[in-house]
Amino acid sequence: MPLSKSLYIRGLQCEKSLWLKKKKPEVLQAPGENAQAVFDTGTSVGELACELFSSGERIEFSGDFDAQIAKIKELIKRGTRVIYEATFCFDGVLVMVDILRIGVDGIIINEVKSSTALKDVYIDDAAIQYYVLSSLGYEVSRVNIIHIDSTYTRDETLELEKLFCVQDITEQVKQKQRDIPKILNKFDEILSQNNEPSIDIGPHCTSPYPCDAREYCWHKQRAIPEYSIFDISRLRSDKKFELYGSGVIKFNNIKRSK
Structure with missing residues (x-):
């Protein structure tokens, strides 16, 4: 099974948690009502953000990653400019880009978040996407985090351009690239072990x-x-x-x- 970007973020937070997710998932708790509500909100915000980039092609999640990846390659070759949930895989690392834009200067990664501020973890999230796409030979010209603008006050009509704030984090993402191969190697080492990592609570x-x-x-x-x-x-x-x-x-x- 590939290492998804959510598993990558999990491993950065706690290597034991990553091991448990992959090796002993039965000990993990199912999402509660609050966690599910946060997830549902994120999905709704993501749908709204897609409307900022109209006329895109959506890749529906099917569980068949090979088919999804092949479809992405076909769309890019065909000249599609905007793709929602674009799937890529490099060396066992799988990422899905929320909104992918293909411009004359290269690819733009847009990661959508339902929060009202930029967080460090979002940079790690985008960094692994940049790593996969650039490793596959794509020229990534820009990486954005799209999140809610807390200063926006809605009138009768919802104005998406004012609802969302687009932050360019390209340089922060590039600074993360040197360490990613080391991190992935460490994760591979941990996941190759039969015994769970000895990491205390904290x-x-x-x-x-x-x-x-x-x-x-x-x-x-x-x-x-x-x-x-x-x-x-x-x-x-x-x-x-x-x-x-x-x-x-x-x-x-x-x-x-x-």
Whole structure:
């Protein structure tokens, strides 16, 4: 099975999470209502963003990646200028570009996000897409993140050009390219092992995304109780993990200062 861009991002967040997803998926939790709502919102925003680039060709997800890749090659050869959900694969790494534009100066990658700001993880997301396309020999002239503009106020008519903000992150993406082969080699090494990586719980369990292995890692492996020092309000996350690292997990483990 190829390494998708979502698996790549998962591995950057936690290599153990990547291993579990590929080797032991039964321990992962299914998306809850909140996670599903976020996913559905992202899908809706993506559909709206496509309207910024009309008359494009949509590649429907079929699970047959070879067929999807072949269709992309055919469309590009035919002179299609805009493709939605364009699929590419290089050396076992599979990416799907939200909105691909083919211009006279090369290909433009447009990654759509439903947030109102640019986040570091979005640059990693786009960087692996750039890596795959450039490795296949395509000239990528620009990489954009398209996200919601929080300053926009809707009137009677929805104005898509004002709803969305387009940010050029080409240079940030290029700066990531040198490290990607090393990262992929590390992932290959990890996934070749029969035993899961020994990685303790930490801030990476929730950043940049909540991990679906939390129940397994926190409660089944580390026996974190239902109520613990992690439930203390107004206590910074780094302080909570500092207490955890010193063996303080339950409330009654906390020693009162004299």
